Amino acid sequence: MTRYLIKRILFMIPLLLGITVICFAVMHLAPGKPTDLQTQMNPKASAEMKERLLSLYELDKPLHVQYVSWLKKLTRGDLGTSFSSDHRPVADKILERLPITILINLLSLLIIIAVAVPIGVLSAVYQDSLFDKVTAVVVFVGFAVPTFWLALLLMIFFGIQLGWLPISGLRSLNYEYLSTWGQLVDLAGHLVLPVFISAFGGLAGLSRYMRANMLEVIRQDYILTARAKGLSERQVIYKHALRNALLPAITILGLSIPGLIGGSVIFETIFAIPGMGQLFYMSVMARDYPTVMGILLIGAVLTLLGNLIADVSYAVADPRIRIS
Amino acid sequence: MTFWEMFYNNKLALAGCGIVALLFVVSLFAPLLAPYDPGAIDLKNVLAPPSAGHWFGTDQLGRDVLSRMIWGARISLKVGFVATGLAILIGTILGAVAGYYGGWIDALIMRFVDIMLCFPTFFLILAVIAFLEPSIWNIMIVIGLTGWMGVTRLVRADFISLRERDFVTAARAIGAGDARIIFLHILPNALASILVAATLGIAGAILTESALSFLGIGVQPPTPSWGNILTAGKDNIDIAWWLSLYPGLAILITVVGYNLLGEGIRDASDPRLKR
Numbered sequence: 001m002t003r004y005l006i007k008r009i010l011f012m013i014p015l016l017l018g019i020t021v022i023c024f025a026v027m028h029l030a031p032g033k034p035t036d037l038q039t040q041m042n043p044k045a046s047a048e049m050k051e052r053l054l055s056l057y058e059l060d061k062p063l064h065v066q067y068v069s070w071l072k073k074l075t076r077g078d079l080g081t082s083f084s085s086d087h088r089p090v091a092d093k094i095l096e097r098l099p100i101t102i103l104i105n106l107l108s109l110l111i112i113i114a115v116a117v118p119i120g121v122l123s124a125v126y127q128d129s130l131f132d133k134v135t136a137v138v139v140f141v142g143f144a145v146p147t148f149w150l151a152l153l154l155m156i157f158f159g160i161q162l163g164w165l166p167i168s169g170l171r172s173l174n175y176e177y178l179s180t181w182g183q184l185v186d187l188a189g190h191l192v193l194p195v196f197i198s199a200f201g202g203l204a205g206l207s208r209y210m211r212a213n214m215l216e217v218i219r220q221d222y223i224l225t226a227r228a229k230g231l232s233e234r235q236v237i238y239k240h241a242l243r244n245a246l247l248p249a250i251t252i253l254g255l256s257i258p259g260l261i262g263g264s265v266i267f268e269t270i271f272a273i274p275g276m277g278q279l280f281y282m283s284v285m286a287r288d289y290p291t292v293m294g295i296l297l298i299g300a301v302l303t304l305l306g307n308l309i310a311d312v313s314y315a316v317a318d319p320r321i322r323i324s
Numbered sequence: 325m326t327f328w329e330m331f332y333n334n335k336l337a338l339a340g341c342g343i344v345a346l347l348f349v350v351s352l353f354a355p356l357l358a359p360y361d362p363g364a365i366d367l368k369n370v371l372a373p374p375s376a377g378h379w380f381g382t383d384q385l386g387r388d389v390l391s392r393m394i395w396g397a398r399i400s401l402k403v404g405f406v407a408t409g410l411a412i413l414i415g416t417i418l419g420a421v422a423g424y425y426g427g428w429i430d431a432l433i434m435r436f437v438d439i440m441l442c443f444p445t446f447f448l449i450l451a452v453i454a455f456l457e458p459s460i461w462n463i464m465i466v467i468g469l470t471g472w473m474g475v476t477r478l479v480r481a482d483f484i485s486l487r488e489r490d491f492v493t494a495a496r497a498i499g500a501g502d503a504r505i506i507f508l509h510i511l512p513n514a515l516a517s518i519l520v521a522a523t524l525g526i527a528g529a530i531l532t533e534s535a536l537s538f539l540g541i542g543v544q545p546p547t548p549s550w551g552n553i554l555t556a557g558k559d560n561i562d563i564a565w566w567l568s569l570y571p572g573l574a575i576l577i578t579v580v581g582y583n584l585l586g587e588g589i590r591d592a593s594d595p596r597l598k599r
Contacts, residue, residue, distance in 0.1 A: 018439035026451055144579035146531055148538050149572030152557055160562050167561075262446030266535055270558065280447065281539065284454040296451045300442045307442075 004315050012304055019300045020074065024067050027293050079297070080290035084283075090294040094276060098298070100170070101268070101275035104191065105260045108199035109253065116203050117249070120210020124245075125237055127215065135207065142204030147263060151197045151270045158193065166190050168272045194271045198263055202256045209252050213245040220244075247318050254310025258303045330592035337588020343581025351398045360388035362395040362548050371564045381566035383556050389567065392548035393574055399549040400578060403464050403533040404526035410468025411529075412522050415475025420506050420514075422476065423483025434480070437473045445470050449532065450541070458541045467529050475521050482514035516593035523586030527579040534575050550575050 061069075073080070079090035123132040159167035166172060170190050171183075178186055217223065218241055226240045227233075264277030272278070276295060283291035331337055350357060360378075366386030374381045380389040422433040440448075448470045456462045486492065487510065495509045536542030537551025538558075545552055550571040557568030 014435065015439055015442060018435065019442055022439060022443070026448075026455070140583070141576070141580065144527065144531075144576050144583055146534055146538075146572060146575050146579075148535055149554060149568070149575065152554065152561065152568040152572065155561055156565050156568060258442070258444040262444030265446055265450060266539070269539060280450060284450050284541065287454055289454070292451050292454050296443065296447050299444045299447045303442050303444060 001315065005312060008308060008311055012308060015304060016301070019297065019304070020071060021067075023293050023297050023300075024070060026296070027289060028063060028066070074297075079294035082283075082291050083288040084286055084291070090290045093279060093291060094294055094298055097274060097276045097279050100273060101261075101264050101277060102302075104195055104198055104267075104273070104275065105257075105264065107191070107195045108202070108260060111195065111199040112202040112206055112256070113253070115199075116206035117210055117246070119203075119207040121214050121237070121242060121245070123207070124211045124214030124218065132211075139204045139208050142200065145200070147197055147201055148266050148270055150200060151193065151267060154193055154197070155270075165192055167193065170273055190271075194267045194273055197267045197270075198260060201259060201263060205256065206249065206252055210245060210249055213248055214241060217241045217245045247314065250310050250314045250317065254307045257306035257310075258299075261299050261302055327592050331588055334588050334591060336584050337592070340581045340584025340586075340588055343577060344585055347397055347401055347578055347581065350394055351401045354394050354398055358388075358391035358394040360391040362387065362391045363546055364388070371560060371567075373564075374566050380570045381564065383553065383564075383567055384560060389553065389570060392553055393550065393571055396548045396550045396553065396571070397574070397578075399460065399543055399547070400530050400533070400575075403460065403467070404530045404582070406464040407467035407471065407529040407533070408522055408525040410465065411471040411525055412475055412518060414468070415472035415521075416479050416511070416518060418472070419476040419479025420483055420511065423480035424487055424502070424506050424510070426484075430480070433476070437476050440470075440473050443470075446532070446535070449536070453536070453541050458536075458544055460543050460547070463533055463536060463542050464529075467532050471525060471529065475518070475525070478517055478521055479514055482517060483510055486510045486513055516589070520586050520590040520593070523582055523589060527582035527586070530575065530579055530582070 077091055079094070082088050082090050082093055119135055123129075123135045126132055155167040158165045166189055170187060172178075172186050172190075175183060175186055218237075223236060223241055226236045231240075261277075264275060265281050266277070267273070268275045268277035269281045276298070279291065280295045282288075283295065364387060366382065369378075369382050369386040371384055372378055372382045372386070378388050378390065380393065383389055383392070418433050418437075422430040449466050452466050452469075453462065456466070483506075492505060492509060495505050500509070533542055534549070534551035534554070537549045538554045540552070540555060542551055543549035553571040554568060557564065557571070560567055
């Protein structure tokens with residue numbers, strides 16, 4: 001197991017380096033200099049000042065020198081300083097917004113598993129039943145629904161028509177006057193729609209995948225053996241078949257992480273949630289390059305970590321992986 | 325059964341085909357079909373709910389929503405085809421080269437694919453767009469440049485399984501060059517799966533474009549696109565539900581259409597399903 005883990009982590013290093021190269025390339029292949037925005041706005045900017053800005057950001061040096069010094073700063077956790085008027089370190093800006101984004105993504109992962117697995121299993125066990133057919137249609141439409149549109153419709157229905165749920169931000173105006181319990185309920189109410197929207201995209205994919213897996217497992221010989229030795233149908237399905245069908249689903253969950261993180265831009269912007277996705281959107285609009293690059297990097301690293309966790313839990317669950 | 329017989333017997337695939345054909349017709353004849361000029365501002369008729377005069381209501385400037393949606397269909401069609409075409413072109417060439425030659429070329433290309441797949445696609449698109457002027461051409465190029473990885477894997481897998489076949493050996497025996505073998509002998513055999521990936525890719529590109537336009541970094545107003553009508557829907561969410569409902573429905577139906585068509589082609593070209 002330890003050997004597998006070490007091998008898996010070593011494999012991450014070239015990917016990590018590749019990620020930094022691509023981030024760096026995106027930043028430097030773009031037309032114009034990142035400092036243009038600061039100098040163009042300022043009519044007093046002299047040629048000498050432009051030079052000074054360029055050397056401040058080390059843009060006057062050859063590309064590979066810039067890359068190495070950028071990488072050195074990166075290893076110290078230094079992502080540069082934001083171009084926005086607060087001039088704060090990018091790492092600080094991202095860190096303070098990361099927890100809420102991770103919280104929402106974890107919650108939606110839990111919901112995806114809790115909902116998609118039973119749906120997939122049931123529609124496989126009762127193949128061609130009414131339930132199977134209805135979920136097939138729902139899943140097919142689920143693949144095609146633009147999530148931001150679904151968010152709008154839910155905001156109109158639950159937020160405006162029914163008035164049940166808040167549609168913006170994380171806290172009500174009277175948050176500070178609520179009891180601890182009341183604050184928790186308030187926060188939960190604000191999270192219902194964002195978490196649902198974030199989970200929605202993954203639901204269709206995983207339930208369909210679980211159904212296909214389950215159908216394949218049910219046809220295996222060991223299921224026949226389990227039935228032949230007189231186990232109840234319940235034991236056959238939920239003990240023997242489900243475990244084996246669940247394994248490959250771990251990988252699918254790992255693969256769905258970039259989609260979830262990418263989707264946070266959309267739902268955080270729509271629901272005005274102060275997370276990393278909203279910061280990314282605002283930085284793109286303001287052309288705050290250091291922050292854009294910092295978040296791009298963090299997003300890729302989070303994806304890499306998610307895949308690592310998925311692979312490791314796969315190895316924990318399936319002895320065949322860690323031996324070979 | 326032939327491909328066409330299989331396809332013809334699949335009612336869902338035909339429905340998908342019909343939806344896509346309808347999109348083509350609407351885009352082609354947009355100037356004739358649209359009841360109003362999509363840019364005609366009518367300030368006396370702002371945010372009017374759906375009525376006999378304006379079937380889908382009017383927007384915040386009094387423009388007819390139905391007419392804007394009909395013109396918006398052109399954007400969807402264009403973005404879907406150009407972005408996916410670019411992704412398919414890059415993916416096919418890289419996948420063919422990686423699968424055909426193998427060895428270090430293959431390793432290099434596939435590691436690059438792995439690295440690209442680490443980035444949340446939507447993040448990558450936004451980051452590149454931050455440096456460019458938002459315009460329909462830039463959007464199409466960026467969506468294409470960030471969507472080729474799946475196609476590369478697919479084409480590579482096809483090439484690996486095809487390159488050892490007898491017909492390839494025969495072609496090599498009569499002195500055909502690598503390029504000739506790749507493009508004239510192997511590629512036609514991989515065409516079905518590329519076509520499926522392209523059809524499903526168009527659906528994905530349309531969804532991405534609408535999300536970008538919705539966020540205000542895609543197709544810029546006053547050019548109408550389904551995504552940027554929805555932006556107006558969000559801005560007037562408490563008073564004008566029709567701005568939010570209809571454009572999204574159009575996206576949904578279009579994407580369902582391409583997905584049905586793609587799955588229909590997949591089923592019809594899968595020899596295992598032939599009876």
